Amino acid sequence: MxxxxxxxxxxxxxxxxxxxxxxxxxxxxxLTTSYAVKEAMLRDWGSWDGEFRAMTVELREGLLALTGDTEGVLDCVPMQGSGSFAVEAMIGSFVPKSGKVLVLANGAYGKRAAETVKYLERGLSFVDKGDYMPPRGDEVAAILATDPDITHVLAIHCETSSGILNPVKEISDAVEAAGRKLLVDSMSAFGAVDLDINEVRYEAMVSSANKCIEGVPGFGFIIACKDSLEAAKGNSHSLSLDVHAQWAHMNKTGQWRFTPPTHVVAAFLVALRAHKEEGGxxxxxxxxxxxxxxxxxxxxxxxxxxxxxxxxxxxxxxxxxxxxxxxxxxxxxxxxxxxxxxxxxxxxxxxxxxxxxxxxxxxxxxxxxxxxxxxxxxxxxxxxxxxxxxxxxxxxxxxxxx
Structure with a gap:
């Protein structure tokens, strides 16, 4: 050996x-992180301190810079917890209690999203393409044409249970043409696969610190249209996973509502700067x-x-x-x-x-x-x-x- x-x-x-x-x-x-990312976690930070508030600002602005948004229509809301916490926060905050979600699944994470919709007692329409096949735009258009109750479509950008890269652009076109709203789970793709808001017209998307930016686990983030963030007030089923409340509190105070993962944020900023230096x-x-x-x-x-x-x-x-x-x-x-x-x-x-x-x-x-x-x-x-x-x-x- x-x-x-x-x-x-x-x-x-x-x-x-x-x-x-x-x-x-x-x-x-x-995933494997750089020594510099690990080293950033050796210092303790006060969550209410001005230095850490400035770190939160840098985090949010740095992520928004990856979206293609030149008009200021989006904002970024970091959320404590794993990526699944962020997905649940997105669904619970942007889909009203009377809403219905078409979940496009071709693997474990689409199925998890559908399970989350059920837990949140929102309406569910579910398409399971199995392990091999991507959902296509014409399929989405046909479903939306026959079900006017569907308010949102949820697509997985990269389904990591198989490794398939789903065609989110054509899905976005179908959703926009039908006058519905798109939610994107870009957990494992954002930062390495383009998700330009000018091409893929989403209401909200989610990703996580420990994916393609190459940070460590501890928080996810929701990037969403500001008007949708405003409209999300009162939708959430949860105190701690309320994206609108987190967004409003951050904008007012510069602070996270509850104890933030300070060391994870510090590590993420090192990773985010390295991402920019590499070429984005x-x-x-x-x-x-x-x-x-x-x-x-x-x-x-x-x-x-x-x-x-x-x-x-x-x-x-x-x-x-x-x-x-x-x-x-x-x-x-x-x-x-x-x-x-x-x-x-x-x-x-x-x-x-x-x-x-x-x-x-x-x-x-x-x-x-x-x-x-x-x-x-x-x-x-x-x-x-x-x-x-x-x-x-x-x-x-x-x-x-x-």
């Missing part, structure tokens, strides 16, 4: 090196795309097959079918990869076994070549000579060609 390489050895001179000796997180977040959304997305292309090409050379056709592959995370070889056992493969310095992600498919490799975080194409090399070594150690998937996997994937 080869000796695990440290992050410093594999990443030297290409990105700011993360802490020596930690494995790379090949996941859709939490375009450059971050280009690096992740190179990561994806290298790992996909290398894994295919080993015999692995991707769940998705190239057209739908996101630069965020890629799902691979597990090999048909009976000597392949995912748990053993996982441990071997971890021993070599890489933590991969289990699959979430319902039809065939799979695993996922994330492309985001403080990693570049040189790291991804080492991922492929580690996978090759792991197969050898398991006695797996052929990484080809079972036939049923390819039959299921063929549905994407339809």
């Amino acid at each position: 080869s000796k695990p390489q440290s992050q410093n050895e594999m990443n030297a001179g290409r990105l700011e090196s993360p802490r020596l000796g930690e494995p790379f997180l090949l996941t859709p977040g939490p 959304v375009a450059a971050r997305g280009a690096r992740y795309t190179r990561n994806r292309d290298v790992v996909v090409a290398g894994m295919r050379d080993l015999g692995f097959e991707t769940l998705l056709k190239d057209r739908w592959l996101s630069p965020i995370i890629v799902t691979f079918f597990c090999p048909a070889d009976e000597r392949f056992e995912f748990t053993r493969f996982y441990e071997l990869m971890k021993d070599k310095g890489f933590i991969i992600y289990p699959g979430k498919l319902t039809v065939v076994d799979s695993f996922r490799i994330g492309c985001i975080g403080q990693m570049d194409e040189h790291v991804m070549r080492n991922v492929v090399r580690a996978a090759k070594e792991a197969l050898v150690e398991m006695g797996v000579a052929d990484a080809s998937p079972p036939e049923i996997a390819l039959i299921e994937r063929a549905k994407l060609a339809a």
